[in-house]
Amino acid sequence: MSQPTLPHTQAEIGRPRRRIVGVQKVTGQATYAAEYTPDDLLYGYVVNATITRGTITGIDERAAREIEGVVEIIHHLRRPKLGYFDMQYSDIDAPPGSPFRPFYDAEIQFAEQPIALVVAETFEAARYAASLVEVTYDKAPFDVDLHKNLDTARKPKKGIDSILKPMPPDDYGDFDGAYAAASATYEGEVYHRSQHHNPLEMHATITVYEADGKLTIYDKTQGTTNSQIYISGVFGMKMSDVRVIAPFVGGGFGSGLRPQYQLVMSVMAALHLQRNVCVQLDREQMYTFGHRPETLQRLRFGASADGKLTAVSHEAFAETSRFEDYHEAVVNHAGMLYPVENVHLEYKLVPLDRYSPLDMRAPGGLTGVLAVETVMDQLADQLGMDPLAFRLKNYTTTDVSSGKPYSSKELRACYEQAAERFGWDQRKPTGKHPQRGNRLVGHGMASGIWDAIMLPAKATARLTTEGKLLIQCALNDCGQGAYTVMSQIAADELGLPFEDVTFEYADSKLDASPVQGGSFTTGVVGSAVKAACFALKDKIFHLAQILDGFPLGDALLPDVTFTGGEIVLNADPSVRIPFTDIIAFNKGKALEVSKTNVPNPFKIKKYARNSHAASFVEVEVDAQLGVVYVTRAVTAVAAGRIMNPQTARSQILGGMVWGIGMALREETLLDRQLGKFMNTNLAEYHIPVHADIGELDVIFVEEKDEIINDLGVKGLGEVGTISMAPAIANAIFNATGKVMTQFPVKLGDL
Template sequence: MLNHSRIVGFPFSRIEGPLKVTGQAHYAAEHHAPGLLHGFVAVSTVAAGSIAEIDTAEAERFPGVVKVYTHENRPQTAESDDKWKDTAAVPGHPFRPLENGRILYDGQPVALVIAEGFEAARDAASLIRIRYIADEPHTDILRERRQSYVPAEPRGESMVPPPPRGEPEQAFAAAPCTVSAEYVLEGEHHNPMELFGTTVLFENGGLTIHDKTQGPQNTQAYVCNVFGLDPEKVKVRNDFVGGAFGAGLRPKHQLFLAVMASLDLQRPVKVELSRREMFYLTWRPATVQRVSLAADRDGRLQSVMHHAVQATSRYEDYQENVVNWSGLAYRCDNVRLSYELAKLDVSTPGDMRAPGAATGVTALETAMDELAYEVGIDPLELRRRNFADHDQNQGKQFTSKALDACYREGAARFGWDRRSFSPRSMREGHDLVGWGMAGGVWEASIAPAEARVRLSVDGAVTVSAAASDIGTGTYTILGQIAAETFGVPLGRVKVEIGDSTLPKTGVEGGSRTAASSGSAVQVASKAAVKTLLAHAKGMPNSPLARASEEDVSISEGRLVLERNHQIGLSIGDIMDAAGVSFIEEHGKIEPDEAQMKKFISYTHSAVFVEVKVDEDLCIPRVTRVVSAIAGGRILNPKTARSQILGGVVMGIGMALHEEGMIDHRTGRIMNHNLAEYHMPAHADIEDIEVVFVEEEDDKVSPIGAKGLGEIGIVGVAAAVSNAIFHATGKRIRHLPITVDRILGA
C-alpha cells in the first residue's frame, strides 16, 4: 500500500502552534472551577535533621485559610512502597510528602496551606513557625565519594556495566600513548518554562486531574495506588506541557498534595510550585569520573577504563548509564567499566536530557581529545581510526550507523580542514580562537504503544493516543503519519493526546515517542485502510474486488488502485454501502524481541564547535556550532531541527553556565532562581547549523525513525571544552567552564 501525498518528511509547522502563541492552550495550572482552592507549599530551611516543633496556629487564623496540612495531620495513604512506585521509579523508598518529621534535603515540603486564594495561601505559609534539630549535612560529592558503593539493586539491565573484556590494565601499562584524568560535573537543574502544577477538579462523579507530566497514565496509576482510587473514576490530562526535559517522568509532590487536599476537603484544588521549588525537584546529578585511555603510536585504542561516582539521595538509588558508552563508542578489545553511587543529603536526582550519556560521553570525548594530542594526530582522525562497526559491549550488530557521514558532512560544513593543530595558534584580534569536536551516541528504541485512528465518511481523520507532547512535536508527527496514509491534508487530521483514557502509551522520554506512538498510528491507519478495502470488495461489481492491500492507496477521498488512480471508489460510497459512518481501528506496537537478540540501535552525531576566548579577560563565547545527526528517517525536518537546536543550547549551558551551587556547610542551594542560576540567554547563542545525514534503517522501528530529543545534547559540552583547550592551551576538566576556572587552570 503506497501513497504519494508525501506528508511525512516535510517541514510542517506545529499544528497546535496557533493555540500556544495566542494563549488558548491551557496548561496544568490554568484550569479553573467554581470554588477552586489554592495551595502553597512551605519548605524546609535545613538540609538534614528533623522537625522538633511546628506551629501552624497563626497561619490557620489568617483570613481565607481553609486548612493547613503537616506531617501531624496528613490523611492516611498507602503504606507499601510498591504503591508509591511509578513506572519511572528507582530502587529505594519513594519520597512521601509530609510522611513524618524527618528532613531529607533542602527545600523539602513540610507543610501545605490551602486557602480561598493564592495570595492568602502564600502569606499564611510565611506565618508557620518551625523549630528544627539540624544534622550536619553531607552534600559534597568530592568528599563523599570515598563512601561510594555499587548499587545492590540495578535500576535497569542496560545501566549495569558489562563485565571487563581483555586485559585493560596490562594493555594500558604497555601502551606508548596514554591519558588518565578525572572529570567533574556539577549538578544541573531542570528549568522548563512551565512550573510544575496540578489542578484537581470534580467531574462526572470522579476526578479530572490536570497535571504537568510526561505520562498521564503514569500519573493516573500513581494517584490510584497511593489513594486507593478506582482508575475508572480518575482521568489525568496534560494536553499541553511547557517543557520538561525528563523532569516530568515521575510524579512530583504538588500532585500528591493537590489530590490529598481535594479528597479531604471535597473541593477542587490547585497547587503550583514556585521557581525556587523547581530547584528541589529532579536534577542532573553531580558526577566524578576517571577515564583512562591508551593507544598505539597510530592512535588505535589499546585500553579503555572508565569509572564514575554519581550522587544520589539518602532514600533512593537513582542510577544512570554513565560508563557503558565508553565500551561501545569506539573499537577496543581491552575495556573495564565501573559505576558507583554516593549517598548525599539531597533530593533524588532525575533524568535530564540524555541522562547518563550527556555525562559519560562528555568525559570520554574530552579524554579522546587529550589522547589525540598525546598521539599527535587530528582529533577527528583519531575517532575515524577507532570506528566501531558493532556493539562490543553486547556483541550485537547495529541496525544502522551513519556516523562516518556525520564526520564527513559535519567537518565539510564547519571547514574543519582549515584547523591548525597546535593550541593557541588561531587568533582574531584580542580573541583566541579554538575549534573542537566530539562524537555523540544515544540509544534508539521503541516502547510498547497503542493508538486509535478513525476515518469518517467525509474523509476527516482522528488520531487518539495517550502520548504526551512536551514541545517535541508529537501532535504534528502523529498527524502527518495519519494524513499521509489516508491521502488527506494535515489540516483534516485531528490529534487527541495527553489524556489517560486514550490508548495506552509509555511516558514521553528516552527519545522513543515518535518511533513508538508513530508506528502505532501507522499500524492503526493501515488497518483502517484494510477494513475500507474489505468493505469495497463486498460491493456489487467492485473494481477493487481482486485488489490486495499493497495494490491500493487513498487519494482525493477515493480508495484507488496504485497503478491507476482512475480505478477506485469514493470513501463515502464504500461506507454508505457498508452502512457505517466511520471506520475505527486500533494499532499496537511492541519491540521485536527476536530481533533485539541480534541487533541494537543508536542515534549518532558529530559536533563541531568554534569558541572565542578573550585573551585578557578569559571570557569564553561559543560563536559557531555544526551538529551533524544520524537519526534514521526524519519525519519532520522543522520539528527535528528544533530538537537539535534545543539540545545544543542545553549542551552549551552544561559546558559554560549551569551549576547548582550548594553551600556544603548548610547543604542548601544558594542560587535557586533564574537570576543566579545561569543558563544560556539569546546573547550567548550565535550560529548553530544542523545537518541530518541520510540514514535508512528498516529495523529500528516500523516507520524507520530514531529519536532526536536526546542526541542533540550529547557531546556538545565536550566539543566546547575541547575548543577551549585548542584556543587557550588550558585543559579544564571541571564543568561548567567558568572564567575563574580558566584563570586558575
C-alpha cells in the same frame, strides 16, 4: 481518452510542517496546567522544611490561620489516607528503592522537603500564610558531600529501569596490560555539580473534584498515564476515577518524567476539602526535587603509536538519595563509540542526604560522553593527530562492547559533512593560538551517541462518519513536536491530506502511553499510530471488498492504493471508492481500531541500536578575562528517518543550546554545611541566553534503518546535546592549550 492516473498525495513524512498547535502558542491560547478555570478554585502554597534531616516535633498554625482567606493547612497530621506500600508510590520512571512519600510522617530526609500545604481562597493569601507556619524540629546529622564519601560508593541496585539504562558490561580484554603497553596515555578526572531542569513553566497541578468524587487533574507532566497510575496508587483509587489531562507542557527536559510533589498535594487538598485546588511551585521550589546528579569521573585511556585506542578505564561516582538508587548509563559509551579491546568500567553510587536525582536531558550520555570525548582529544594531541583523523582511525560499525553490529550507523557521514560545512581544514594545531583582536580562537569537535529505545505502545485510529481520520493516544508533548509528527505519520498511512487528520492526545482516558522522554516518542508511539492506521486500512478494505457490485473484484490489499480519501484500484485507477462510501455501506457508522505495537525482540536484539551525531565548534576566548564565546557550530545527526525537518532541526538546535549550558553555564551550588542548594533562581542558575548563542547549523545525514522500527526512526531529543558540550571543551583546549576537567568552565579555569 487517456487512463486517469493515480491521484498524487504529497508524502507527509519528511515534509517540513508547522506545528499543529503553533497558532495557539503564539497567541496565548495554549492552556498550561495552572491556567484552567474551574469554579471556586482554591490555591495551595507549599511549606518546605528548613532543616536537612531530622523530625518534625510541632507545627504551629495559629498565625497562618489568622490570615483572611485561609481555608485549611494540610500536613502529615491532617491529610487523606495514603498508601502503605512502596509499590503504591512507584511510577513508570521510578528507580529501585522506596519513593519519597509527601506528608507521610514527621521524618525529614532532605533539605527543603515539602512538609505542609496552606490552602486559601487566593494565591496571595496562601503564599503569605505559608510564611507564617511555624515548624519545630529535632535535628539529625546529615551528609551531602560526594567527594568526602567516595569510600561509601557501591554498585546500584538493579530495577526495571535498568532495561532503559543498562549497567556497564563486565570488564573485557586486559586493561592493565594494554594501558602499560600504550604509546600514549591520558589519566584524569572530569567533574560536574548537580544541575536543574528549570523548564520555564513551574510545576503546577489543578485538581477538579467532580460531583461524583472522581478527579479531573490538569498536571504538568511528561506522561498523563504515569500521573494517573501514581495517583491511583497513592490514594488507592480506581484508575477510571482518575483522569489526567496535559495538552500543553511548558518544557520538561525530564522534570516531568516522574510525578512531582505538587501533584500529590493538589490531589490531597482536593480530596480533603472536596474542592478544586491549584498548587503551583515557585521557582525556588523547582530546585527541591530531581536534578542531574553531581558526578565525578576517573578516566585512563591508552593508544598505540599509530593512533589505535587500545585501553579504556572509565569509572564514575554519582550522588543518589538514601532512599532510591537513581542511576544512569555514564561509562558505557567509549566501548560503543570505539573498537577498543581492553576495557575496565565501573559505575558507583554515593547515597547522601539529598533528594533522588532525576533524568535530565541526555541523562548519563551527556555526562559520560563529555568525559570520553575530551579525553580523546588529549590522546590525539599527544599522538600529534588531528582529532577528527584520530576518531576516523578508530571508527567501527560494530559495537565492540556488546559484539553486535549497529542496525545502522552513518556517523562517518556526520563527521564528513559537518567538517566540510564547518571548514575543519582551517583548524590550527593546538598551541598556535590564533587570535582575533584580543580573543584566542579555537576549533573543536566531538561525537555523540544515544540509544534508540523501543517499547510497546497503543493507539486508536477511527475513520469518522465524514470519512476523515481521528487518531488517539494519551501521549503528551512538551514542545518536541510529537502532535504534528503523529498526524503526519497517520496521514501517510491512510493516504489522507494532513488537514483531514485530527489527533486527540494528552488525556489519560485515551490509550495508555509511555512517558515522553529518552528520544523514543516518535519511534515508539509513532509505530503504534502507524500500526493502528494500518489495521484501520485493513478494516476499510475488507468492507470495500464486499461493497454492492464488488467493484474491487478479487483484488487484495496490495492491489489498491489509499490516497486522497479514496481506495484506488492499481490495475484500473478509474475504480475509486471514497471512504465516505465505506461509511455509508457501514450504515453511517464510524470504523475504529485500537492496536498495540510490540517491538519484535528477536529482530532487534541482534543489533546495537543507536543514533549518532558530530558537533564542530568555534570558540573565542578573551585572552585577558577568560570569557568564552561560542561563535559558531555545526552539528550533523544520523538518527534514521527525519519525519519533519522543521521541528527536527529545532530539536537539534535546542540540544546544541543545552550543550552550551552544560559546557559553560549550568551548575547548582551546594552549601555542604547547610546541606542545601544556594543558587535556586534563574538569576544565579545560568541558562544560556540569546546573547550567548552564536551561529548554529544543523545537518541531517541520510540514514536508512530497517531494523529499529517500521518507520526507520531513532529519535533526536538527546543526541545533539551530547556531542555539543565536549566539542566546546575541545575547542577551548585548541584555543588555549588548557585541559577542561570541571564543568561548567569558569573564568578562573582559563
